[in-house]
Amino acid sequence: MDDRIRARCDCFYQVLSDYIDGELSEEEAGLVREHLLLCPPCLVYLEQFRIVHQACGKVESDDLPADFDVVMQGVMTAWRKDRCGDPEPGS
Amino acid sequence: MEVAHADDVELAHRIAAGDEAAAEEVVRSLGREMFGFARRMLSDSGAAEDAMQETLLAILKGASKFDGRVPLRAWGFGILRHKITDTLRKRGREAVIGDVDPERDAFNAKGAWKHMNFAPWREDEETLQVVRDCMETLPLRQREALELFAVEGKDGVEAAALLGVTPVNLRQILHRGRSAVRKCADAKLGSDED
Numbered sequence: 001m002d003d004r005i006r007a008r009c010d011c012f013y014q015v016l017s018d019y020i021d022g023e024l025s026e027e028e029a030g031l032v033r034e035h036l037l038l039c040p041p042c043l044v045y046l047e048q049f050r051i052v053h054q055a056c057g058k059v060e061s062d063d064l065p066a067d068f069d070v071v072m073q074g075v076m077t078a079w080r081k082d083r084c085g086d087p088e089p090g091s
Numbered sequence: 092m093e094v095a096h097a098d099d100v101e102l103a104h105r106i107a108a109g110d111e112a113a114a115e116e117v118v119r120s121l122g123r124e125m126f127g128f129a130r131r132m133l134s135d136s137g138a139a140e141d142a143m144q145e146t147l148l149a150i151l152k153g154a155s156k157f158d159g160r161v162p163l164r165a166w167g168f169g170i171l172r173h174k175i176t177d178t179l180r181k182r183g184r185e186a187v188i189g190d191v192d193p194e195r196d197a198f199n200a201k202g203a204w205k206h207m208n209f210a211p212w213r214e215d216e217e218t219l220q221v222v223r224d225c226m227e228t229l230p231l232r233q234r235e236a237l238e239l240f241a242v243e244g245k246d247g248v249e250a251a252a253l254l255g256v257t258p259v260n261l262r263q264i265l266h267r268g269r270s271a272v273r274k275c276a277d278a279k280l281g282s283d284e285d
């Protein structure tokens with residue numbers, strides 16, 4: 001990487017994901033910002049890219065199904081059954 | 092030969108020997124995460140629950156076959172990915188690998204955009220919905236990368252391991268996936284029209 005990032009949209013584009021994810025060196029990130037100052041289309045492009053990025057991370061990983069514990073217990077029960085057969089009645 | 096993931100091998104041995112606590116530990120630690128990933132991939136809670144349940148059971152039943160070459164978690168996610176692929180295939184969605192950069196023809200010889208008429212998107216629910224719809228049209232591999240990366244967080248090393256690619260490779264898959272989603276969404280939201 002060199003200061004083609006500052007001068008060329010295609011080089012800017014290639015490092016865009018790395019820029020958004022904070023994977024670039026400080027120097028490279030500086031070149032990206034310089035490019036953005038000079039290039040309105042890439043600035044719009046970056047904002048669109050950011051929205052895509054955020055939309056992906058935004059899935060509520062917390063709202064598990066209400067019967068989640070039951071499902072987990074179901075896995076344990078099926079496993080026991082597989083190992084030991086059906087439990088004997090009355091045991 | 093040295094076993095890379097000795098702790099995981101020990102855990103798997105205990106499960107294979109019928110240790111309930113070990114089994115529960117694996118089910119608890121992986122279930123939530125697997126459900127989240129499956130739901131993102133399948134866009135359906137019921138199907139995600141099925142895939143997760145089948146995967147966890149397969150892990151418990153197959154624990155004696157685990158050899159520790161990859162972490163237990165990566166092994167389990169491999170099983171889950173197969174189940175998801177099967178489900179998507181039954182729905183008629185083929186697993187295609189997106190090999191081509193979506194913007195490969197977008198630049199002129201000097202590296203500038205050929206068409207510079209990008210217009211900002213509104214940041215509202217409609218835009219988000221369009222973006223999510225576009226995500227569903229991605230080749231499976233790219234979609235997995237995007238979803239897993241979101242689950243795994245920033246560094247992506249573990250996401251790469253789960254997908255069986257190098258971190259560098261993952262970054263490329265990720266970039267092309269985002270780029271394809273952006274392009275798809277922009278076409279629908281209208282700023283590409285002259």
Ligand SMILES: [Zn+2]
Pocket residue numbers: 008009012035039041042
């Ligand atoms: Zn530019």
